[in-house]
Amino acid sequence: MSLKEQIDADLKAAMKSGEKTRLTAIRSIRAALLEKEVSIRVGGKAELSEDQEMDVLSSLAKRRRDAIEQFNAGGRADLAENEEAELKVIETYLPEPAGAEEIEAVVREVIAKTGASSMKDMGRVMGESMKALKGKADGSAVQAAVKALLS
Secondary structure (H helix, E strand, C coil), X not given: CCHHHHHHHHHHHHXXXXXXXXXXXXXXXXXXXXXXXXXXXXXXXXCCCXXXXXXXXXXXXXXXXHHHHHHHHCCCHHHHHHHHHHHHHHHCCCCCCCCHHHHHHHHHHHHHHHCCCCHHHHHHHHHHHHHHCCCXXXXXXXXXXXXXXXX
């Protein structure tokens, strides 16, 4: 079952069960995927690749994390709680997040492959590492690993 079919099925289930938070999150996912499809459409109908779908989901999850941080900083725990609930729904469609050991292993492999030796090579290492960990790791975690291994 494709991601789009899974989301449509989950949307129907959420509507039937009356889970408002889940329904809102799934609708936002569906809207973001549709928006991405429309943006890449050239002639006829466009289908998103798995990588493009993961990009959309990762972007939605990052937005939610940023919003949670901002709401907590602003003393709006009620809004942060709502964003956390939506983030949990979005994360069900993302691959299992990579642990610190896996991130470090990928960064070490990229450093060996690119021949990076100093902080000057950080951009190249970050780019390759983020491609390898697409959808599995947050950029800040990868950045921390790269800085630790290159310095």
